[in-house]
Amino acid sequence: MTHSPSGSAPSEAQAFLDAHPDVQAVDIVLHDSNGIGRGKIIRRHELLSLYQSGRHMPISILGLDICGEDVDETGLIWDQGDGDLRAWPIPGTLKLLHNTRPQRAEVLLSLYELDGTPMTSDPRHALKRQADALAEQGLFPAAAFELEFFLLSNDRDGNGQIQPARAALDGRASTKTEVYSVDHLHGMLPLFTDIYAGAEAAGIKAETMISEYAPGQYELTLHYRKDVLAAADDLMRLKRIVRAQARAHGMTACFMAKPFADYAGSGMHFHVSLLDHAGANIFVEDTPGTFAPPLLHALGGLRATMPESMLIFAPHLNSWRRFANRSYAPISTSWGVNNRSVALRVPEGAPAARRIEHRPAGVDANPYLVAATILAGIRHGLQHRLDPGEPVTGNGYDAPEPAAIPRDWASAIDAARASDFLKSALGEDMHRTFTAVKSAEYDRVARTISEVDYDLYLHTV
Structure with a gap:
């Protein structure tokens, strides 16, 4: 698919590059269920292709816990072979980053199926559904x-x-x-x-x-x-x-x-x-x-x-x-x-x-x-x-x-x-993803022995 389902256009990227010849790299950022920005840093010459054809991203990027570990129960990891979907820029979010040397920029992404339909475990799509x-x-x-x-x-x-x-x-x-x-x-x-x-x-x-x-x-x-x-x-x-x-x-x-x-x-x-x-x-x-x-x-x-x-x-x-x-x-x-x-x-x-x-x-x-x-x-x-x-x-x-x-x-x-x-x-997919991630994080914390445990119980029970 070469038409952006997010509404982004290559002209936005080209105008940005023309206006900012000193930009050398761009953070491309996709937010997971915890709101953590995950993505890549691309070079200047890669920006236009991002707007022309999107960027392949692994589906598992939306099935991670707070530590960046896979949560299989989301159904986004091995159930789907951790295949790639396509991320597209969110219009209007390509902006300069202040106080960076050399000059860098940032753009936010949303994830879509390969046919252009919204990937329903993307938190931003959940908000768009309600709007x-x-x-x-x-x-x-x-x-x-x-x-x-x-x-x-x-x-x-x-x-x-x-x-x-x-x-x-x-x-x-x-x-x-x-x-x-x-x-x-x-x-x-x-x-x-x-x-x-x-x-x-x-x-x-x-x-x-x-x-x-x-x-x-x-x-x-x-x-x-x-x-x-x-x-x-x-x-x-x-x-x-x-x-x-x-x-x-x-x-x-x-x-x-x-x-x-x-x-x-x-x-x-x-x-x-x-x-x-x-x-x-x-x-x-x-x-x-x-x-x-x-x-x-x-x-x-x-x-x-x-x-x-x-x-x-x-x-x-x-x-x-x-x-x-x-x-x-x-x-x-x-x-x-x-x-x-x-x-x-x-x-x-x-x-x-x-x-x-x-x-x-x-x-x-x-x-x-x-x-x-x-x-x-x-x-x-x-x-x-x-x-x-x-x-x-x-x-x-x-x-x-x-x-x-x-x-x-x-x-x-x-x-x-x-x-x-x-x-x-x-949406059922976002609900399953989010609650599976939270359950996995709860299990991680529950099996962790904290300093409070040692302080209360080490020498007293």
């Missing part, structure tokens, strides 16, 4: 992610523990919770300047930088997009930018959900609204003091489907350490207005900007699968006109919760594997 399903109803999601992360020193402290990075400006150390401190942000300005430059080169509208609620923790917000696939692409690319620029400044960007036991973890809050064909936000209320029925039904769907979907939002063992009382991470399916103690927040603001902030996902989650699952939950609520119940006022951590959500990784894996909703939301 397309809404489009058939005349609805178009607008969205943005928030990116929380830690900047850590490359060196451990005297006790062998991770520690916040020193300021890029002058090497000053701080172990305080410098939440909303503008002066603290100034210490990282050399790094932040490079992050913003990298985002600009990639065509990403990165906006507000915040010093967050833990030592070494920051948040970077993204511009609201009328294309939900582009919003997820932005998040994926921005993580690579932050990681690369931090490394160039001699520190580590950490996207674990909970790197420090005694401090808040990192979320990946997802803001979403639905637009009609005219571009009007259907979540906007007609009468002040009341909420629009579509907003309420969407909240109802998200609440109803959240318990069986938590593995998407918290995909790793470490993810579950983030959920704790009064931690700014939700512990129930609650919703509320202008309230950060709930799972589903309706932010304060002008009615025209009415949206849902979905707060359960950690920054370690795959944004394509997170967005796909949320859109499917919204569709479920709209279809069945679900009532979300009364909003929580005050402390959401003290509110009664009628619908239990899983409390640990193992329970979330079991709930996800049994979920007909999640099979529909992701």
Whole structure:
């Protein structure tokens, strides 16, 4: 097949090469179920052929666990002889990489069958399915992610523990919770300047930088997009930018959900609204003091489907350490207005900007699968006109919760594997791939003897 099913065109590559004669190499990146970028680095002269005829990639690239090991239970390894499929560029993602010598670029890929049909274990295709399903109803999601992360020193402290990075400006150390401190942000300005430059080169509208609620923790917000696939692409690319620029400044960007036991973890809050064909936000209320029925039904769907979907939002063992009382991470399916103690927040603001902030996902989650699952939950609520119940006022951590959500990784894996909703939301192949990978990772962790085991039991039992 020589026609790109992704919609990419050789003219895009040729124009890029003409505009950037100094580019010597290009990262070609395909994201697996964990959101890990896997692919190759190609040379300049190979770029045009990528756009003309795609690039063969092994099907097993989407059946790997967090360590890059094959998970046979996905059905993507030996069941299919680990044959090649064809990856095609995602239009608009061919961009320069900032601060590289010699100059390099990046392009994101999606995987397709050899006949051009979408490879259904590709996470990006799962999101496109949900966006397309809404489009058939005349609805178009607008969205943005928030990116929380830690900047850590490359060196451990005297006790062998991770520690916040020193300021890029002058090497000053701080172990305080410098939440909303503008002066603290100034210490990282050399790094932040490079992050913003990298985002600009990639065509990403990165906006507000915040010093967050833990030592070494920051948040970077993204511009609201009328294309939900582009919003997820932005998040994926921005993580690579932050990681690369931090490394160039001699520190580590950490996207674990909970790197420090005694401090808040990192979320990946997802803001979403639905637009009609005219571009009007259907979540906007007609009468002040009341909420629009579509907003309420969407909240109802998200609440109803959240318990069986938590593995998407918290995909790793470490993810579950983030959920704790009064931690700014939700512990129930609650919703509320202008309230950060709930799972589903309706932010304060002008009615025209009415949206849902979905707060359960950690920054370690795959944004394509997170967005796909949320859109499917919204569709479920709209279809069945679900009532979300009364909003929580005050402390959401003290509110009664009628619908239990899983409390640990193992329970979330079991709930996800049994979920007909999640099979529909992701597609059966993506659902099988994701849950098989998570089960394999659980088994890997379960058979690992940790330092905690030795500390508790070595000399005491």
